[in-house]
Amino acid sequence: MTNLLILLLLPFVGAISVFILGKLNSKLAFWGAELIGLTLFLITLKLYFDFSEPLNMPFTWFHLASLEIPFGIYVDELSLVMLLIATGLGFLDIHFAHDYMAKDPFKPRYYAKVLFFIGGMILLVSAKDMVSLFTGWELMGLASYLLISFWHEKKEPADAGMSAFLFTRFGDIFLFAAIGMLFYLTSSLDLLHLNTLASSGEIDKNMMYLISLFIFIAAIGKSGQFPLFPWLMRAMEGPTTVSALIHGAIMVNSGIYIVARLFDFYVAAQTLIVVAAFGAISAFIGATSALVQTELKKVLAYSTMSHLSLAFIGLGAGSLAAGMTHLVNHAVFKALLFLGAGAVMISASHVKNMWRFGAYSKKILFVSIAMAFGALSLSGLPPFSGFYSKDTIIATTLLNPQTKGLISTLTLIAGVLSVAYISRLWLLTFSGKNRDAALFAKVKKPSFFWIILPLLIMAVATFLMGFTQEGIAKLVSGSDFQKPHVEGLVFGLLSAITLIFIIIYYYYVKRLDITKKLQHKP
Numbered sequence: 253m254t255n256l257l258i259l260l261l262l263p264f265v266g267a268i269s270v271f272i273l274g275k276l277n278s279k280l281a282f283w284g285a286e287l288i289g290l291t292l293f294l295i296t297l298k299l300y301f302d303f304s305e306p307l308n309m310p311f312t313w314f315h316l317a318s319l320e321i322p323f324g325i326y327v328d329e330l331s332l333v334m335l336l337i338a339t340g341l342g343f344l345d346i347h348f349a350h351d352y353m354a355k356d357p358f359k360p361r362y363y364a365k366v367l368f369f370i371g372g373m374i375l376l377v378s379a380k381d382m383v384s385l386f387t388g389w390e391l392m393g394l395a396s397y398l399l400i401s402f403w404h405e406k407k408e409p410a411d412a413g414m415s416a417f418l419f420t421r422f423g424d425i426f427l428f429a430a431i432g433m434l435f436y437l438t439s440s441l442d443l444l445h446l447n448t449l450a451s452s453g454e455i456d457k458n459m460m461y462l463i464s465l466f467i468f469i470a471a472i473g474k475s476g477q478f479p480l481f482p483w484l485m486r487a488m489e490g491p492t493t494v495s496a497l498i499h500g501a502i503m504v505n506s507g508i509y510i511v512a513r514l515f516d517f518y519v520a521a522q523t524l525i526v527v528a529a530f531g532a533i534s535a536f537i538g539a540t541s542a543l544v545q546t547e548l549k550k551v552l553a554y555s556t557m558s559h560l561s562l563a564f565i566g567l568g569a570g571s572l573a574a575g576m577t578h579l580v581n582h583a584v585f586k587a588l589l590f591l592g593a594g595a596v597m598i599s600a601s602h603v604k605n606m607w608r609f610g611a612y613s614k615k616i617l618f619v620s621i622a623m624a625f626g627a628l629s630l631s632g633l634p635p636f637s638g639f640y641s642k643d644t645i646i647a648t649t650l651l652n653p654q655t656k657g658l659i660s661t662l663t664l665i666a667g668v669l670s671v672a673y674i675s676r677l678w679l680l681t682f683s684g685k686n687r688d689a690a691l692f693a694k695v696k697k698p699s700f701f702w703i704i705l706p707l708l709i710m711a712v713a714t715f716l717m718g719f720t721q722e723g724i725a726k727l728v729s730g731s732d733f734q735k736p737h738v739e740g741l742v743f744g745l746l747s748a749i750t751l752i753f754i755i756i757y758y759y760y761v762k763r764l765d766i767t768k769k770l771q772h773k774p
Contacts, residue, residue, distance in 0.1 A: 256307055256327060259295045259335070260378065262288060263371025267364040274360020282350055285363035289343035292370065296339045300332050313383065322441060323387070324380030329727040330576070334377035334509060337583045338502055342370040344706040348591050349493045351702040352598055356491075362402060366497065369395035373502040377509060382431045382441040385513075389427070389474070389506060393420050396503050400490040412489035419483040423473020430466035433459065447516035460521035467510060468527060475507030475560050478534040484557055488549040492594035495549060499556040500587030508563050508579050512728070515572050525654050528568025532649075532659040535561035535666035542673035547604040548593040551677045555630065556586055558666050565663050566645040569652045576728035577721060578641035584717065585629040585638060588710035589674075592623035595703050596681060599695050606680040608691055613682040615695040618704045620682040625711035627678050629718075631671040631749060637717035642667055643745060671749045675756040684761040 266288035274281025299307075309325040327335075346366060353359055372395055376388030401413025435441055437459055438449055449455050471477075476484030487498055498504060511518060511527060518524050538558030545551045559582045566575030597604060599616050613620035629636035632643060646667050649660035686692035698704060717724065725731070 253307065253309065255295050255299055256309070256325065256378070259292060259299070259339075259374060260325065260371075262292060262295075263367045263374060267367040267371065270367060271360045271364035274363065278357075278359050281360040281363045282346075285346050285367060286343075286350075288367060289339070289346040289370070292374075293336075293339040293343045296332070296335045299327065300336060303329070303332060308380070310380065321383060322381045323384045324442070325378050325384065326380035326444070327378050329730070330512070331377045333576075333580060333724070333727050334505065335374060337505070337580065338370055338373040338377070341500060341583065341587045341710075342366070342497065342502070344709060345493050345496050345587070345591070348496075348594070348703060348706045349491075351699050352493050352594055353491065358402075362399075362491070365395055365398045365402070366494075369399060369497060369502060373506065376506055379443070381443060382434065382446075385443070385510065386427065386431060389470075389510075390424065392503060392506060393417070393424065393474075396420070396487075396498060399494040399497070400487045402490050402494065406489075409489040412483075412486035415486045416483040419480050420473045423470040423480060426466040427470035430463045430470075433463050433466075443513055447514060450517040450520035453520070455520075457521065460517065461523055464514075464518050464521040464523040465526065467514065468523065468530075471507030471511050472530060472534075473507070475504045475564070476557050477507070477561060477564065478530060478537055481534065481537075481557055485550060485553045488547070488553055492549065492590060492597060495553070496587045496590035496594070499553065499590055500583050504556060504560055505579060505583060508560060508567070508575070511564070511567055512572060512576050512579075515567065518567075519570075524568045524570060526568070528565050528649070528655050528659050531561040531564030531568055532655075532662040532666075533561075534558070535565065536662040539666040539669040539673065543669065543676070545673075546607055548596060548606055548677065548681070549590070549604060551606075551673055552586070552589050552593060555589075555670065555673065556582075558670065559586070559630070562642060562645050562663065562667065565649060565655070565659070566641070569645070569648040569655045569659075571644070571648045573725040573729035573731055574641060574644040574648055577725045578638075578645060580724055580728065581629065581637040581641050581714070581717060584710055585626040585636075585714045588626040588707060588714060589623060589630065591710070592619055592626060592707055595619045595698050595707065598703070599698055600691055601694055603688075603691060606677060608688040609681045610684045610686040610688075611682070611692070612686075612695065615692070616697060618700070619698065619707065620678075622704070622707035622711040623678060623682070625714055627674045629714040630674050632667065632745070633749065635715070635718040637714050637721065640718060640721040642670075646745070668745070668748050668752065671752045672756055675753050676760055679757060679760045683757075684764060 270281050270284040273284050306328040311323045313321040313323040372388050372391030379385035397413045397417040400416050401409050403409040473480040535558045538554045542551050542554035563575045563579040629638040632639045649655040649663045
């Protein structure tokens with residue numbers, strides 16, 4: 253219990269301490285954040301290895317006559333996996349920021365906000381009830397606004413932060429309303445108890461349907477899904493290290509987490525089909541939009557929208573294991589890809605336009621290898637982690653009568669197109685001939701310890717996770733990973749992936765002259 257309390261409080265205490273220390277000496281801000289980030293990860297590892305049964309810490313916020321407002325903490329296997337993502341990737345992100353944010357004059361403010369952001373996620377995934385969950389949810393919303401608009405002296409980041417704040421707050425209104433309705437109907441806000449009440453039929457079905465929709469609106473706002481997704485693309489105005497936290501480790505995962513935590517409630521309310529439908533639309537929009545972007549980070553941003561949608565589709569198709577396993581896989585390979593994009597940018601004078609790159613593997617070989625691992629996992633090639641969860645989600649939609657048809661078709665298209673846009677990104681950046689000689693001549697090799705090492709750690713992780721999918725699925729869902737068998741599906745997908753890669757390679761490497769003619773501004 254002591255370790256759990258330290259885990260909950262340390263990020264917020266650390267945020268204040270880092271800011272104060274940084275005012276005395278800016279280097280102390282980084283070292284303080286680095287130490288706190290490592291401590292949070294080590295505590296989480298200890299909780300994971302010592303875990304034998306859920307840690308249940310019920311608290312009461314306040315009493316007022318017969319009114320009792322809870323603020324409890326509950327940590328089970330699902331919470332622990334999410335905590336490992338938040339603290340592990342959070343620590344690597346802080347480590348990477350040593351060089352990425354080296355020249356920024358406001359480092360104390362940056363590291364304080366990052367720790368605050370991580371603290372919000374820790375509270376959210378450790379919540380026992382809707383009150384503590386909502387508190388963590390809002391703390392993350394505040395931190396994301398502060399980080400996206402970190403360079404607020406510029407118009408674009410300031411506007412992007414406000415956009416994120418307004419879009420996510422719109423969804424949060426519905427979550428707050430859902431909490432009020434749940435308390436009125438059940439006199440309980442305990443997440444596990446709500447699942448039990450829903451499964452036993454003790455809540456009116458019409459009200460359950462409405463409440464689950466309200467919660468889902470908040471979830472799609474936080475996770476950048478259709479129609480509340482524009483903020484997710486504008487969030488690219490913040491530092492790339494912030495993008496990695498938002499898109500990989502912390503922010504966008506929270507919407508899927510809340511649906512997963514209330515999965516039995518959604519099953520009883522019969523709203524999973526709505527989750528799958530909106531997920532399919534979002535996956536298609538994200539995948540097709542990523543195909544036409546010219547900036548590194550925007551390709552990855554639309555990719556996040558699409559792949560988080562796949563996780564929603566997995567849940568909506570009735571597979572908690574597939575949806576949450578893909579969320580875990582996505583967190584690692586997307587954080588890797590975003591930080592890899594950051595490594596490219598700091599090596600190339602912070603240029604984002606892929607059309608100015610080319611042949612960068614000759615200059616930054618380890619970055620190209622690490623990003624190749626992330627791209628292979630995102631594409632769904634075996635034995636990388638993305639293969640198992642993505643193919644399982646596609647197969648599940650084909651086997652479920654409710655999702656078979658338009659939803660499964662959009663899911664399949666989005667899954668296959670992910671190969672096209674990530675191959676396009678990698679080939680334009682690292683392969684072929686350089687297309688800006690002056691920029692290419694100025695490319696600098698990044699530090700191995702500060703930049704390359706965290707990338708390689710995540711690259712190895714996304715590879716090794718492919719061999720532990722059953723264990724991850726067991727942790728996040730409590731059931732074994734049952735991969736549906738659809739005759740010819742895997743062979744068909746691998747054939748499609750190979751064909752698409754050949755086409756992308758031909759038009760973006762061998763015959764780039766043809767492709768350039770199709771571009772308005774090559």
